[in-house]
Amino acid sequence: MNVSTEIKTRLLQGITSFNQLKHLHARLLRFDLLHDNYLLNILLRCTFNFTANTHYSQLLFSHIQQPNSYVWNTLIRGLVSHDQFHESIKQFYSMRQFGFLPNYFTFPFVLKSCTRVLDFRLGVELHTIMVKVGFDWDVFATTGLVCFYAKCGRLDDACKVFDEMPEKNSVSWTAIIGGYIESGRFVEALDVFRRLLDMNLRPDSFTLVRILSACSRLGDLRTAEWVDSCITDLGIGKNIFVGTAFVDTYGKCGSMEKALATFDQMLEKDAVTWGAMIQGYASNGKPKEALDVFYRMKNDNIKPDCYTIVGVLSACSSLGALELGEWARTLVDKNEFLYNPVVGTSLIDMYAKCGQMGSAWKVFKEMKEKDLIVWNAVITGLGMTGQTKILFGLLGQLEKLGIHPDGKTFIGILCGCTHAGLVNDGKRYFNNMKRVFSLTPSIEHYGCMVDLLGRAGLLDEAHILIKGMPMEPNAIVWGALLSGCRLHKDTQLAEYVLKRLIELEPWNSGNYVLLSNIFSANKKWEDAENIRSTMSQRCIRKIPGCCWIEVNGIVHEFLVGDKSHPMSERIYAKLSELTMGLKQMGYVPTTEFVLFDVEDEEKEHFLGCHSEKLAIAFGLISTKPGDVIRVVKNIRVCGDCHMAIKLFSKITGREIVLRDNNRFHSFIDGSCSCGDYW
Secondary structure, X not given: OOHHHHHHHHHHHOOOOHHHHHHHHHHHHHOOOOOOHHHHHHHHHHHHHHOOOOHHHHHHHHHOOOOOHHHHHHHHHHHHHOOOHHHHHHHHHHHHHOOOOOOOOHHHHHHHHHHHHOOHHHHHHHHHHHHHHOOOOOHXXXXXXXXXXXXXXXXXXXXXXXXXXXXXXXXXXXXXXXXXXXXXOHHHHHHHHHHHHHOOOOOOHHHHHHHHHHHHHHOOHHHHHHHHHXXXXXXXXXXXXXXXXXXXXHHHOOOHHHHHHHHHHOOOOOHHHHHHHHHHHHHOOOHHHHXXXXXXXXXXXXXXXXXXXXXXXXXXXHHXXXXXXXXXXXXXXXXXXXXXXXXXXHHHHHHHHOOOHHHHHHHHHHOOOOOHHHHHHHHHHHHHOOOHHHHHHHHHHHHHOOOOOOHHHHHHHHHHHHHHOOHHHHHHHHHHHHHOOOOOOOHHHHHHHHHHHHHOOOHHHHHHHHHOOOOOOOHHXXXXXXXXXXXHOOHHHHHHHHHHHHHHOOOOHHHHHHHHHHHHHOOOHHHHHHHHHHHHHOOOOOOOOEEEEEEOOEEEEEEOOOOOOOOHHHHHHHHHHHHHHHHHOOOXXXXXXXXHHOOOOOOHHHHOOOHHHHHXXXXXXXXXXXXXXXXXXXXXXXXXXXXXXXXXXXXXXXXXXXXXXXXXXXXXXXXXXXXXXX
């Protein structure tokens, strides 16, 4: 056997280590076989398998005396497979200078490089060459063209190439579907998918994942369910990628029941699958369920990735679970928070919503990559806690850095003005949005302004602002005005506002209850009875107030009058003790708040066992003296509870932090950080 045949046999048998590869390379050099393109081509292909660095591969190629088109193609393909897109384009130009024409093997890889680096000029040049040399019929080359044009924002050109393709495979269909999705044309993407099915073609996993992303973006649950039934009818199984995509899509479409059913049916799950369930629950207002899934994940010894932790931190934010959030952050590398804006933002948000603005600020200062989303997170946190001096300073820093604020920036600023009662500052920033920053105020900004004016007692001015809005006011805007009516006891305007809210939110029980109470207070008994009858006919139930408190990493939930907790007897005993202390201080239950806060029958008895009072009593008997009590409530804290909790803080000497759906309240020694302004 001669040397050439021996080396060929060794290469075809397969190389198992980089040292073997170098040994064969040395033999080629020793026996002067650098002219044998067949052997060199096999060896070159092998070099890309053993190292992430392409330096050795390019060194080998540079020693080849007369490379042919096959060798050039192997080099280009190897560079592309290692994401060396600019280098692969450079080698393509060298190939052309040596007089070699690209072929069906060259086009797909060079087009992939053009797509990744958005080299539109070269892509068009390749298209021209394809037509000239007759490769515009090749399904792989033309699919590369479809991807290229779609990625460069030339969807019409991508569609033209796709429509003219004599043969289409699943990759081609996925490419054009992806083009529609990347252009934000989700409905058209779904139409193309239907065409694919009408031609009796079987979609592959990549196609299904892309089409499900279109359903997610549209929030189209019905179509997602249709896709699910289609693949069942076709006998297509759900591998881990498709199953995870369904979990994610159902979650983003608001159906956690469907997401859970898919999740439970999956035989194989990875961290991404678990993360999709956690994110789904967290984003659908089910933070406790999100944490339950997270505990299951930990019990199954699945290591969470950084995006799973984002979902966990979001759930902790909703529940005020500071201890659990801090533990969750230790499960991923610290650099993930400092260099990844998405993960860092979730940590800032968690600390801010747990009332730890100092910790949120520390994370913000340490972050290495700060985009506008990160800035907005800390601005929103400062706004939530009413720290306007720092808030206004941050806006100035943004301008100095040349970062243009967006609508979310100003929502944070206006919220800060609202919580601090800075009416003139709020008006100035609202007006400067358009005048200085060329930003058109959205309905959310008008809602902030109505809230600001309403809380300050400027109810008529707030109402005039609503009437002059360039868009129809929504429930958030009218709800902001209602908050002002609640605070300043304006039942006449509240009656008008509630009628508007019932038109917009016929399912919202709270609006009916409040309107009925106001009718009763104004002795409109028949109107009050009609409202109650309407609720009964429509099967509308009042949403109960709910509170959460975290103790030793476990989140506990309380409802009004709740007696389901294992420590219920001790909780009520503590609450009774606190109530005695309040009465000794001259406190009398403020049943006048019933008008705006609870139903008629929820008089003094129910005021005494509102969910926040139960949660605080539990916190006091379950934590050490001096520990801060942190409670989160799903609705606005009522006036009676606000007064009582101020006195709780004085009697116990504890700081009590309560976050309701409006703002933070930090109760210390008989006073609240909101200044009774909420």
